[in-house]
Amino acid sequence: MNRYSRQIILKEIGTIGQERIGSSRIAVVGLGATGGIIAELLARAGAGHLRLIDRDTVEFSNLQRQILYDETDVGMAKTDAAANRLQRINNGIEVEPVAKDLHPDNIEPLLKDCDLIMDGTDNIQTRFLINDFAVKHAIPWIYSGAIGTSGMEMAIIPGKTPCIRCLMPVAPPAGALPACDIAGVLNTVPAIVGSLATTDAFKILTETQPRTNFGQLTVFDAWENSFDHVIVSRREDCTCCEGHQFEYLSARIRGLATRLCGRGSIQINPMRPMEIGLEELARRLHDLGEVRCIRHMIRFKNGSKELSIFNDGRAIIRGVKDEAEARALYSRYIGE
Numbered sequence: 001m002n003r004y005s006r007q008i009i010l011k012e013i014g015t016i017g018q019e020r021i022g023s024s025r026i027a028v029v030g031l032g033a034t035g036g037i038i039a040e041l042l043a044r045a046g047a048g049h050l051r052l053i054d055r056d057t058v059e060f061s062n063l064q065r066q067i068l069y070d071e072t073d074v075g076m077a078k079t080d081a082a083a084n085r086l087q088r089i090n091n092g093i094e095v096e097p098v099a100k101d102l103h104p105d106n107i108e109p110l111l112k113d114c115d116l117i118m119d120g121t122d123n124i125q126t127r128f129l130i131n132d133f134a135v136k137h138a139i140p141w142i143y144s145g146a147i148g149t150s151g152m153e154m155a156i157i158p159g160k161t162p163c164i165r166c167l168m169p170v171a172p173p174a175g176a177l178p179a180c181d182i183a184g185v186l187n188t189v190p191a192i193v194g195s196l197a198t199t200d201a202f203k204i205l206t207e208t209q210p211r212t213n214f215g216q217l218t219v220f221d222a223w224e225n226s227f228d229h230v231i232v233s234r235r236e237d238c239t240c241c242e243g244h245q246f247e248y249l250s251a252r253i254r255g256l257a258t259r260l261c262g263r264g265s266i267q268i269n270p271m272r273p274m275e276i277g278l279e280e281l282a283r284r285l286h287d288l289g290e291v292r293c294i295r296h297m298i299r300f301k302n303g304s305k306e307l308s309i310f311n312d313g314r315a316i317i318r319g320v321k322d323e324a325e326a327r328a329l330y331s332r333y334i335g336e
């Protein structure tokens with residue numbers, strides 16, 4: 001019996017739909033709770049090539065809702081842990097882990113050959129960057145968001161539906177939106193959002209059904225049992241899908257520090273590519289604290305400060321109070 005028999009039998013999928021799913025290339029950006037659900041459902045459904053992009057490592061506080069990971073994965077890059085699990089689930093698909101921060105300098109090679117981009121991110125800047133890229137290159141993407149007990153989801157098909165900037169013309173100022181480390185998140189919410197997003201992914205990939213619900217934002221509150229659809233109109237003055245100004249694609253990222261969703265976690269993007277290899281760096285750090293080499297990264301601990309250093313020179317620094325302290329630790333242990 002074909003492993004996909006239960007979905008091929010569906011009139012919405014069928015043999016042709018399954019072939020389309022099987023030949024698709026899909027990027028999942030962000031492998032937290034929502035991205036994890038999406039990646040697992042797509043892998044089980046037989047999506048041909050999954051590119052998994054995430055910048056972070058697994059922490060104990062992730063395990064409450066991030067279904068791809070277990071206790072043995074803590075400290076590993078999420079992409080490696082996720083790829084291991086997904087290949088155990090379905091070895092007949094290609095899974096490509098990419099432990100990078102998606103930014104304007106690397107978005108083109110990472111997303112250009114994809115048929116569909118799935119949003120598992122936790123911040124509006126990356127979503128606006130994906131939106132600019134997707135509209136510019138006419139690649140569909142699916143927006144997903146989960147916070148507290150509520151979630152949102154919308155499929156964006158460039159040229160056919162409104163884009164995210166039609167819904168939200170400008171990014172809210174930093175700190176204006178609740179982050180999951182402060183507002184919390186009920187673990188059923190990303191499961192629902194991820195399921196809605198994956199269902200829309202199947203509709204887009206199989207193209208066997210008319211896309212009647214596209215252009216609508218689904219908004220729900222799981223605790224209140226409320227489920228609404230908001231019709232989003234295309235804005236005539238949208239700078240992205242009407243004006244074709246892709247400001248997020250030309251943003252400057254070198255030397256950028258970003259506060260991550262996780263108390264006291266700050267990511268530093270290097271000013272220049274790292275000149276030494278991870279092995280050499282591990283040797284240098286050996287006398288200064290506890291060093292663990294995990295695949296394509298180093299975990300370095302000194303007292304309450306912890307640095308996860310990736311082979312592109314990017315680092316996530318935990319246990320710091322602000323950006324200045326993170327930058328100081330970066331230059332002390334890694335370089336300018």
Ligand SMILES: [Zn+2]
Pocket residue numbers: 162163164165166167234235238239240241242
């Ligand atoms: Zn727009």
